[in-house]
Amino acid sequence: MLDIKFIRDNKDAVKKNIENRRMKVDIDLLLDLDEERRNYIAEIEGLRALKKVSKTGPPTELELKQIREVKERLEVLEKRYAPVNEQYRELLMQVPNMAHPDSPIGGEEDFVVLHTSGSVPSFEFAAKDHQALLEDAGMLDFERGAKVAGSKFYFSKGMLVKLNLALIQYGIEILEKHGFELVETPDMARLDVLEGIGFNPRGEESQIYTLEGTELGLIGTAEITMGGYHRDEILDLSQGPKKYAALSHCFRKEAGAYGRTSKGLYRVHQFTKLEMFIYCRPEESEQMHEQLLEIEKEICDGLEIPYRVIDIPTGDLGAPAYRKFDIEGFMTMKAAETRGGDYGEITSTSNCTDYQARRLNIKYKDEQGNLQHVHTLNGTAVVLSRFPIVIVENNQKPDGTFEVPEVLKKYM
Numbered sequence: 001m002l003d004i005k006f007i008r009d010n011k012d013a014v015k016k017n018i019e020n021r022r023m024k025v026d027i028d029l030l031l032d033l034d035e036e037r038r039n040y041i042a043e044i045e046g047l048r049a050l051k052k053v054s055k056t057g058p059p060t061e062l063e064l065k066q067i068r069e070v071k072e073r074l075e076v077l078e079k080r081y082a083p084v085n086e087q088y089r090e091l092l093m094q095v096p097n098m099a100h101p102d103s104p105i106g107g108e109e110d111f112v113v114l115h116t117s118g119s120v121p122s123f124e125f126a127a128k129d130h131q132a133l134l135e136d137a138g139m140l141d142f143e144r145g146a147k148v149a150g151s152k153f154y155f156s157k158g159m160l161v162k163l164n165l166a167l168i169q170y171g172i173e174i175l176e177k178h179g180f181e182l183v184e185t186p187d188m189a190r191l192d193v194l195e196g197i198g199f200n201p202r203g204e205e206s207q208i209y210t211l212e213g214t215e216l217g218l219i220g221t222a223e224i225t226m227g228g229y230h231r232d233e234i235l236d237l238s239q240g241p242k243k244y245a246a247l248s249h250c251f252r253k254e255a256g257a258y259g260r261t262s263k264g265l266y267r268v269h270q271f272t273k274l275e276m277f278i279y280c281r282p283e284e285s286e287q288m289h290e291q292l293l294e295i296e297k298e299i300c301d302g303l304e305i306p307y308r309v310i311d312i313p314t315g316d317l318g319a320p321a322y323r324k325f326d327i328e329g330f331m332t333m334k335a336a337e338t339r340g341g342d343y344g345e346i347t348s349t350s351n352c353t354d355y356q357a358r359r360l361n362i363k364y365k366d367e368q369g370n371l372q373h374v375h376t377l378n379g380t381a382v383v384l385s386r387f388p389i390v391i392v393e394n395n396q397k398p399d400g401t402f403e404v405p406e407v408l409k410k411y412m
Helices: 004-009 011-020 027-052 061-094 130-136 142-149 159-177 191-197 222-229 282-302 332-336 355-360 387-394 406-411
Strands: 112-117 181-184 188-190 216-218 242-251 270-280 307-311 323-331 342-351 363-365 371-373 375-383
Touching: 004 011, 004 027, 011 027, 027 061, 112 282, 130 387, 159 181, 159 242, 159 270, 159 282, 159 375, 159 387, 159 406, 181 222, 188 191, 188 222, 191 216, 191 222, 191 355, 222 242, 222 270, 222 355, 222 375, 270 282, 282 307, 282 323, 282 342, 282 375, 307 342, 323 332, 323 387, 332 342, 332 387, 342 387, 355 375
Parallel strands: 181 242
Antiparallel strands: 112 307, 188 216, 242 270, 270 375, 307 323, 323 342, 342 375, 363 371
């Protein structure tokens, strides 16, 4: 969340940022609640201080009367304060992070292409999408996945399983080379951790599966578990940023997503992902963000995937993100949307500055010994819903088989 002092001092800029993100948060109401809340706190703390004043000897009748009056007044004020503070907190948690000055302003279609790599394939035969290729080869089974678990669940089989494992091993090898510590995380997290990271685990619009009778939800990404990993801690960053390579299963409802691209593996309810997560000092976060993007590009270059890097516009940023870059791979499955195919997201990396750290109380000591909030960043290394799409579709042959990238063969 944003510091309320920052919101007070930069009210117009915060309002403009919310407008640019195409969100709605009543900042005037938030500031009114903030003032009301601070007035209550000042009076409550004053009365509590009076209660603590002690004198030698038994209290007089007058002093006993004053003590009773203070206690009664405190009870009244605390009851009035509670709903004001709750409404204030709920509204403050809705305020998005500020956006980077260079982030394009606009909606989903207003992205800026920063980089392109590789050549879009030109097939001399009727190219198929990954679902047709993999199902025809007996490597993917959506029909039985639906029978067992419902629509958009699936079974991977045979060489697709080996391809998935190879991709994970390939990603781990690259991340360890860059100094990332390997972690396998729980597949669920407390709902307050989900909220702290910036995911909405409740309500009709939530993309999170919650577990009935518990305060737990299935995670949509290891960003959630790794963001909660150092919750309520003071980190030692004297030796540099903490960098984690986190492996987990991911679960998403994808509610309301089917007006968008959803064919085959592109938008499913469960998948495996290798995620990068970094804790660093504020002055390091922009450099770390560039490093995450370079690692994503290194992974894609090694796989010889034709791709482009885009700068995500303000209206398409998630609430925690200060800036976000996506890598989109070329996909023949998108031929139905645009002639011959188009690009689709395969990785994403976000700099969330101190937005998540404030909500989860994660700090470090600066050179002067003062406690400051860390900055957090995340980025996709390998995701097993999207990477097989671009590998299979871009390397297909006329007979329906496909070539495995050279860098993966040693793992298979």
